[in-house]
Structure formats: C-alpha cells, structure tokens
Amino acid sequence: DVVMTQSPLSLPVTPGEPASISCRSSQTLLHSDGNNYLDWYLQKPGQSPQLLIYLGSIRASGVPDRFSGSGSGTDFTLKISRVEADDVGVYYCMQGLVTPWTFGQGTKVDIK
C-alpha cells in the first residue's frame, strides 16, 4: 500500500499568519497523464471531511483562494496564506493513484 506521511501532526497557528502542511507518499503519485493524484481534505470539528484540493493543486468549488496546493511526485504541500479562525480542524492528504486509496495521519490545526 502507498503510505502517506504528513508533517507536522499538530500545528498551532496565529490568525493572519501563513501555515504550511507537508505530505509525502511512499511512491510517486504522478500519473502518466501528467496529473498528481493527491487530494487534501479538511475535517472541521464535529463535521465530516470536506474536499479542499484535488489533483495536487486544483481548488474544489467554493474553497477560498487562501488555500493552495503544490508539489509533484512524492512531495506535496498545502499552504494557507493567511489563517482564519474558521480554518481550524484536521487536514488530511489522500492518494488516489492506486487502490487501496490511502490517507495521511492528519494534521491538527488550531489557534494559538
């Protein structure tokens, strides 16, 4: 199985400041079609996960542009340009290249 490793696992943030989460996969997620099959999800407290980013860098519908995804191959990053209080929760990366599709352990983001 493809192992997804996120860091850090906990990230205290200050509103208005940037934040960054790393996700590494045990094998490349770059498909022959040129896309990276890497998604980012946010699970806000008490809610189901919601899609933020797919194919490594494409924001899902309704996702604010302060969220951005980058990377290729095995190394990916989710960046929040200016954190807002509503951004707290657990962020997960997931690979959709090969079954079983696998998630990272999650990064808990909270306000300092």
Next chain:
Amino acid sequence: EVQLVESGGGLVQPGGSLRLSCAASGFTFATYSMNWVRQTPGKGLEWLSYINTNSRSIYYADSVKGRFTISRDNAGKSLYLQMNSLRAEDTAMYYCVRDGNPAFVYFDCWGQGTPVTVSS
C-alpha cells in the same frame, strides 16, 4: 443541494452483520461512482470500497475483502454496504462518499456518517 444520508449503523456483537444504507439527493446519482470510508480515532480515515456507476467495477480494501459487500440501486438513488463477520476493529464512523470525477479520484461529497460499534 447535494446530500448523502447514511443509516443502519448501531451496536452489533462480534461475528454479527449490519447493512448500511446511503440515500443520495440533489444530484444524478446514477452518473457518479461511490465509496465507503470509515474513521476511527486510532487509525484515522480508511477507504473501504468503491463501486462505479453500473456496478461492474468494484474494489475493496484488504481489511474488509470477503466480509463486506458494496452495492447500489441507481433507480432508488441508494448505496449500500453489507457488513458480515464483524470484528471489534470494525468499530468506526462509516461515511458514504461521492467520487467527484470518473477519470480521477477525489471525494467531493461526504455524508454525515453512521456509527458502528462491534462489542459483546
């Protein structure tokens, strides 16, 4: 509004069975592949099973293969997960999840989840 509503979870003894259901609304269910994903405090999010639009492509995680069966009823706009031979480690919140695109894998809509507890 796109909505997925799971039901059927509950308390079951080890070795028992449960059938989860997911009712879809607000979109053309028959044109989307669907999945089941579960979440436990210890193991986080775990993808379990996938079914395509015409039920001809079905995949399972090894942890549930041979015990769980995914199915769908396009006319009734429903997704199902038949769970047999349940174990304590199957205790989790179970989510019905829509696959956002037939060419790529991303989960663009999640239900609210239904809890399953396997305990004697």
